[in-house]
Amino acid sequence: MKWTGFRQLAVILGVFFTLTASAHAADGWPREIKTSRGTITLQHAPQRIVSTSVTVTGTLLAIDAPVVASGATSPNTRIADAQGFFRQWGDVAKQRGVQRLYIGEPNAEAIAGAAPDLIVVAATGGDSAIKLYDQLSAVAPVLVVNYDDKSWQELAQELGQATGKEDQAAKAVARFDAREKAVKASIHLPPQPVSALVYRPDGKAANLWTPASPQGQMLQQLGFTLAQPPANAASGQSQGVRKDILQLAGENMAAGLNGKTLLLFAGDKNDVQRVEGNVFLSHLPAVQGKQVYALGDDTFRLDYYSASNVLTQLEKQFSSH
Incomplete structure:
Protein backbone atom coordinates (compact mmCIF):
# COMPACT_ATOMS: atom_id res chain seq x y z
CA MET A 1 0.00 0.00 0.00
CA LYS A 2 2.82 2.36 0.90
CA TRP A 3 4.58 1.70 -2.39
CA THR A 4 1.34 2.32 -4.27
CA GLY A 5 0.93 5.61 -2.36
CA PHE A 6 4.45 6.70 -3.28
CA ARG A 7 3.82 5.84 -6.90
CA GLN A 8 0.63 7.88 -6.90
CA LEU A 9 2.44 10.79 -5.27
CA ALA A 10 5.24 10.57 -7.82
CA VAL A 11 2.73 10.60 -10.67
CA ILE A 12 0.94 13.62 -9.17
CA LEU A 13 4.22 15.50 -8.70
CA GLY A 14 5.33 14.56 -12.20
CA VAL A 15 2.11 15.91 -13.64
CA PHE A 16 2.49 19.08 -11.54
CA PHE A 17 6.03 19.79 -12.68
CA THR A 18 5.14 18.98 -16.29
CA LEU A 19 2.22 21.40 -16.18
CA THR A 20 4.38 24.02 -14.50
CA ALA A 21 7.10 23.65 -17.12
CA SER A 22 4.52 23.74 -19.90
CA ALA A 23 2.94 26.89 -18.47
CA HIS A 24 6.40 28.43 -18.16
CA ALA A 25 7.19 27.63 -21.78
CA ALA A 26 3.78 28.83 -22.93
CA ASP A 27 4.51 32.13 -21.22
CA GLY A 28 7.55 32.49 -23.46
CA TRP A 29 10.27 31.57 -21.00
CA PRO A 30 12.99 30.56 -21.16
CA LYS A 171 1.27 50.18 -27.06
CA ALA A 172 3.99 52.83 -26.77
CA VAL A 173 4.71 52.58 -30.49
CA ALA A 174 1.00 52.72 -31.35
CA ARG A 175 0.47 55.83 -29.20
CA PHE A 176 3.37 57.58 -30.83
CA ASP A 177 2.46 56.51 -34.37
CA ALA A 178 -1.07 57.86 -33.93
CA ARG A 179 0.26 61.23 -32.80
CA GLU A 180 2.88 61.27 -35.55
CA LYS A 181 0.19 60.80 -38.20
CA ALA A 182 -1.87 63.61 -36.66
CA VAL A 183 1.13 65.96 -36.66
CA LYS A 184 2.03 65.05 -40.25
CA ALA A 185 -1.48 66.01 -41.32
CA SER A 186 -1.37 69.30 -39.40
CA ILE A 187 1.97 70.79 -40.49
CA HIS A 188 3.09 72.67 -43.59
CA LEU A 189 6.61 71.56 -44.53
CA PRO A 190 9.34 74.21 -44.79
CA PRO A 191 11.46 74.41 -48.00
CA GLN A 192 12.84 70.99 -48.93
CA PRO A 193 15.23 69.22 -48.73
CA VAL A 194 16.40 69.75 -45.15
CA SER A 195 19.69 69.30 -43.34
CA ALA A 196 19.11 67.89 -39.85
CA LEU A 197 22.08 68.42 -37.58
CA VAL A 198 23.62 69.00 -34.18
CA TYR A 199 25.56 72.28 -34.20
CA ARG A 200 28.67 72.28 -32.02
CA PRO A 201 28.87 75.07 -29.40
CA ASP A 202 32.14 76.46 -30.82
CA GLY A 203 30.52 76.83 -34.24
CA LYS A 204 33.37 75.00 -35.97
CA ALA A 205 31.71 71.66 -36.59
CA ALA A 206 28.40 69.84 -36.84
CA ASN A 207 27.06 66.31 -36.87
CA LEU A 208 24.68 65.71 -39.74
CA TRP A 209 21.98 63.08 -39.19
CA THR A 210 21.93 60.45 -41.93
CA PRO A 211 18.85 58.65 -43.34
CA ALA A 212 19.84 55.68 -41.15
CA SER A 213 19.61 57.72 -37.94
CA PRO A 214 16.48 57.69 -35.77
CA GLN A 215 16.22 61.44 -36.35
CA GLY A 216 16.50 61.03 -40.11
CA GLN A 217 13.99 58.20 -40.18
CA MET A 218 11.49 60.18 -38.11
CA LEU A 219 11.72 63.22 -40.36
CA GLN A 220 11.23 61.09 -43.46
CA GLN A 221 8.16 59.46 -41.92
CA LEU A 222 6.76 62.95 -41.42
CA GLY A 223 7.27 63.77 -45.08
CA PHE A 224 10.56 65.65 -44.91
CA THR A 225 13.26 65.03 -47.53
CA LEU A 226 16.84 64.84 -46.29
CA ALA A 227 19.43 66.73 -48.32
CA GLN A 228 22.24 64.61 -49.73
CA PRO A 229 25.61 66.15 -48.79
CA PRO A 230 28.55 66.06 -51.23
CA ALA A 231 30.48 62.79 -51.17
CA ASN A 232 33.63 64.53 -49.89
CA ALA A 233 31.89 66.40 -47.04
CA ALA A 234 32.65 63.89 -44.28
CA SER A 235 35.42 64.91 -41.89
CA GLY A 236 36.05 61.46 -40.41
CA GLN A 237 34.54 59.31 -37.70
CA SER A 238 34.66 59.16 -33.93
CA GLN A 239 33.03 57.04 -31.24
CA GLY A 240 33.60 53.92 -33.31
CA VAL A 241 31.81 53.10 -36.52
CA ARG A 242 28.68 55.23 -36.64
CA LYS A 243 25.89 54.91 -39.19
CA ASP A 244 23.72 57.68 -37.80
CA ILE A 245 25.95 60.74 -38.16
CA LEU A 246 28.23 62.39 -40.69
CA GLN A 247 30.80 64.64 -39.07
CA LEU A 248 31.33 68.00 -40.74
CA ALA A 249 34.12 70.44 -39.87
CA GLY A 250 35.93 73.43 -41.35
CA GLU A 251 35.07 74.17 -44.96
CA ASN A 252 33.26 70.86 -45.17
CA MET A 253 30.65 72.05 -42.68
CA ALA A 254 29.20 74.68 -44.99
CA ALA A 255 29.42 72.34 -47.99
CA GLY A 256 27.64 69.58 -46.10
CA LEU A 257 24.78 71.80 -44.91
CA ASN A 258 23.22 72.10 -48.35
CA GLY A 259 19.56 71.77 -47.37
CA LYS A 260 17.11 74.60 -48.03
CA THR A 261 16.10 74.33 -44.36
CA LEU A 262 18.29 73.62 -41.34
CA LEU A 263 16.76 71.70 -38.43
CA LEU A 264 18.84 71.95 -35.25
CA PHE A 265 18.59 68.97 -32.94
CA ALA A 266 19.91 69.38 -29.40
CA GLY A 267 19.48 73.11 -29.91
CA ASP A 268 17.39 76.11 -28.89
CA LYS A 269 16.74 79.67 -30.11
CA ASN A 270 20.24 80.72 -29.06
CA ASP A 271 21.69 78.10 -31.39
CA VAL A 272 19.56 79.42 -34.23
CA GLN A 273 21.07 82.87 -33.63
CA ARG A 274 24.59 81.44 -33.54
CA VAL A 275 24.09 79.64 -36.84
CA GLU A 276 22.63 82.75 -38.46
CA GLY A 277 25.54 84.80 -37.09
CA ASN A 278 28.25 82.43 -38.31
CA VAL A 279 30.05 84.27 -41.14
CA PHE A 280 31.14 80.96 -42.67
CA LEU A 281 27.50 79.90 -43.04
CA SER A 282 25.99 83.24 -44.02
CA HIS A 283 25.94 82.36 -47.73
CA LEU A 284 23.80 79.26 -47.23
CA PRO A 285 20.29 79.51 -48.75
CA ALA A 286 18.74 78.27 -45.49
CA VAL A 287 20.49 81.03 -43.51
CA GLN A 288 19.73 83.76 -46.03
CA GLY A 289 16.10 82.66 -46.16
CA LYS A 290 15.78 82.51 -42.35
CA GLN A 291 14.92 78.82 -42.57
CA VAL A 292 16.80 77.70 -39.46
CA TYR A 293 14.77 76.03 -36.70
CA ALA A 294 15.59 74.54 -33.30
CA LEU A 295 13.90 71.31 -32.19
CA GLY A 296 14.85 71.36 -28.50
CA ASP A 297 17.80 70.54 -26.26
CA ASP A 298 16.56 67.02 -25.51
CA THR A 299 16.70 65.64 -29.05
CA PHE A 300 20.33 64.52 -29.31
CA ARG A 301 19.12 60.97 -28.61
CA LEU A 302 15.61 59.94 -29.53
CA ASP A 303 13.40 57.79 -27.34
CA TYR A 304 9.63 57.82 -26.82
CA TYR A 305 9.84 60.93 -24.66
CA SER A 306 12.20 63.07 -26.73
CA ALA A 307 10.61 61.99 -30.02
CA SER A 308 7.26 63.11 -28.62
CA ASN A 309 8.85 66.46 -27.80
CA VAL A 310 10.12 66.73 -31.39
CA LEU A 311 6.54 66.33 -32.60
CA THR A 312 5.49 69.16 -30.28
CA GLN A 313 8.24 71.43 -31.65
CA LEU A 314 7.39 70.66 -35.26
CA GLU A 315 3.74 71.29 -34.55
CA LYS A 316 4.52 74.68 -33.01
CA GLN A 317 6.87 75.82 -35.77
CA PHE A 318 5.19 74.45 -38.88
CA SER A 319 1.51 74.32 -38.02
CA SER A 320 -0.64 74.92 -41.10
CA HIS A 321 -3.46 76.37 -38.99
Missing part, protein backbone atom coordinates in the same frame (compact mmCIF):
# COMPACT_ATOMS: atom_id res chain seq x y z
CA ARG A 31 13.77 32.41 -24.38
CA GLU A 32 16.87 32.89 -26.49
CA ILE A 33 17.80 36.39 -27.62
CA LYS A 34 20.22 36.89 -30.49
CA THR A 35 22.69 39.76 -30.11
CA SER A 36 25.74 40.96 -32.03
CA ARG A 37 27.86 39.20 -29.39
CA GLY A 38 26.04 35.89 -29.65
CA THR A 39 22.86 34.37 -28.24
CA ILE A 40 21.90 34.77 -24.61
CA THR A 41 19.36 32.61 -22.76
CA LEU A 42 16.97 34.21 -20.29
CA GLN A 43 15.29 31.75 -17.94
CA HIS A 44 12.57 34.19 -16.84
CA ALA A 45 11.36 37.72 -17.43
CA PRO A 46 13.99 40.09 -15.98
CA GLN A 47 13.10 41.73 -12.69
CA ARG A 48 16.21 43.85 -12.12
CA ILE A 49 17.52 45.46 -15.31
CA VAL A 50 20.64 47.60 -15.29
CA SER A 51 21.11 49.89 -18.29
CA THR A 52 24.70 50.91 -18.92
CA SER A 53 23.50 53.18 -21.75
CA VAL A 54 21.77 56.41 -20.74
CA THR A 55 20.47 56.53 -24.31
CA VAL A 56 18.71 53.16 -24.08
CA THR A 57 17.32 53.79 -20.59
CA GLY A 58 14.60 56.08 -21.91
CA THR A 59 13.23 53.41 -24.22
CA LEU A 60 13.32 50.82 -21.43
CA LEU A 61 11.29 53.18 -19.24
CA ALA A 62 8.83 53.82 -22.05
CA ILE A 63 7.95 50.11 -22.23
CA ASP A 64 7.70 49.79 -18.43
CA ALA A 65 10.74 47.55 -18.16
CA PRO A 66 11.93 47.08 -14.54
CA VAL A 67 15.03 49.30 -14.68
CA VAL A 68 16.65 49.53 -11.24
CA ALA A 69 19.77 51.47 -12.19
CA SER A 70 21.36 53.28 -15.10
CA GLY A 71 24.57 54.86 -16.20
CA ALA A 72 24.44 58.65 -16.47
CA THR A 73 26.01 61.57 -18.28
CA SER A 74 27.33 64.85 -16.88
CA PRO A 75 24.65 66.29 -14.55
CA ASN A 76 23.04 69.73 -14.62
CA THR A 77 23.52 70.45 -18.31
CA ARG A 78 21.20 71.43 -21.13
CA ILE A 79 20.36 67.79 -21.74
CA ALA A 80 20.69 66.23 -18.29
CA ASP A 81 19.17 66.76 -14.84
CA ALA A 82 20.89 66.72 -11.45
CA GLN A 83 21.22 62.93 -11.64
CA GLY A 84 22.81 63.01 -15.07
CA PHE A 85 19.67 61.44 -16.55
CA PHE A 86 18.21 62.90 -19.73
CA ARG A 87 15.69 65.61 -18.93
CA GLN A 88 12.94 64.14 -21.12
CA TRP A 89 12.60 61.11 -18.84
CA GLY A 90 14.36 62.17 -15.66
CA ASP A 91 11.09 62.62 -13.77
CA VAL A 92 9.90 59.16 -14.83
CA ALA A 93 13.16 57.63 -13.56
CA LYS A 94 12.76 59.45 -10.26
CA GLN A 95 9.19 58.20 -9.84
CA ARG A 96 10.32 54.63 -10.44
CA GLY A 97 13.31 54.83 -8.13
CA VAL A 98 15.99 54.30 -10.79
CA GLN A 99 19.42 54.68 -9.22
CA ARG A 100 22.44 56.32 -10.85
CA LEU A 101 25.32 53.88 -11.23
CA TYR A 102 28.10 56.18 -12.40
CA ILE A 103 28.74 59.27 -14.51
CA GLY A 104 30.42 58.74 -17.86
CA GLU A 105 32.98 55.93 -17.64
CA PRO A 106 31.28 52.55 -17.02
CA ASN A 107 32.05 50.95 -13.67
CA ALA A 108 31.82 47.16 -13.49
CA GLU A 109 31.72 47.08 -9.68
CA ALA A 110 28.83 49.54 -9.54
CA ILE A 111 26.94 47.51 -12.14
CA ALA A 112 27.49 44.25 -10.23
CA GLY A 113 26.49 45.97 -6.99
CA ALA A 114 23.01 46.63 -8.37
CA ALA A 115 22.44 42.84 -8.48
CA PRO A 116 21.00 42.80 -12.02
CA ASP A 117 19.44 39.80 -13.72
CA LEU A 118 19.89 41.50 -17.10
CA ILE A 119 22.48 44.07 -18.18
CA VAL A 120 21.79 46.18 -21.26
CA VAL A 121 24.81 47.49 -23.18
CA ALA A 122 24.95 49.73 -26.26
CA ALA A 123 27.16 48.39 -29.04
CA THR A 124 28.41 51.84 -30.10
CA GLY A 125 28.34 55.46 -28.99
CA GLY A 126 29.78 57.48 -26.15
CA ASP A 127 27.72 55.57 -23.58
CA SER A 128 28.81 52.11 -24.68
CA ALA A 129 30.17 49.72 -22.05
CA ILE A 130 31.03 47.06 -24.62
CA LYS A 131 34.67 46.93 -23.46
CA LEU A 132 33.42 45.49 -20.17
CA TYR A 133 31.41 42.76 -21.88
CA ASP A 134 33.42 39.82 -20.55
CA GLN A 135 33.40 41.14 -16.98
CA LEU A 136 29.69 41.89 -17.07
CA SER A 137 28.84 38.51 -18.57
CA ALA A 138 30.12 36.94 -15.36
CA VAL A 139 27.54 38.97 -13.42
CA ALA A 140 24.37 38.45 -15.49
CA PRO A 141 23.23 37.93 -19.10
CA VAL A 142 24.34 40.90 -21.22
CA LEU A 143 22.01 42.20 -23.92
CA VAL A 144 23.95 44.15 -26.57
CA VAL A 145 21.78 46.49 -28.64
CA ASN A 146 22.39 49.02 -31.39
CA TYR A 147 20.63 52.35 -31.35
CA ASP A 148 22.52 54.09 -34.17
CA ASP A 149 20.96 52.15 -37.03
CA LYS A 150 17.29 51.93 -36.09
CA SER A 151 14.36 53.98 -34.87
CA TRP A 152 13.47 54.04 -31.18
CA GLN A 153 10.34 52.11 -32.15
CA GLU A 154 12.42 49.24 -33.51
CA LEU A 155 14.62 49.37 -30.44
CA ALA A 156 11.52 49.30 -28.20
CA GLN A 157 10.25 46.17 -29.93
CA GLU A 158 13.67 44.52 -29.60
CA LEU A 159 13.85 45.38 -25.91
CA GLY A 160 10.24 44.29 -25.43
CA GLN A 161 11.05 40.84 -26.76
CA ALA A 162 14.03 40.53 -24.42
CA THR A 163 12.20 41.74 -21.31
CA GLY A 164 8.76 40.22 -21.79
CA LYS A 165 7.27 43.69 -22.36
CA GLU A 166 6.13 43.10 -25.93
CA ASP A 167 2.62 44.39 -25.27
CA GLN A 168 3.86 47.54 -23.56
CA ALA A 169 6.29 48.19 -26.42
CA ALA A 170 3.52 47.77 -28.97
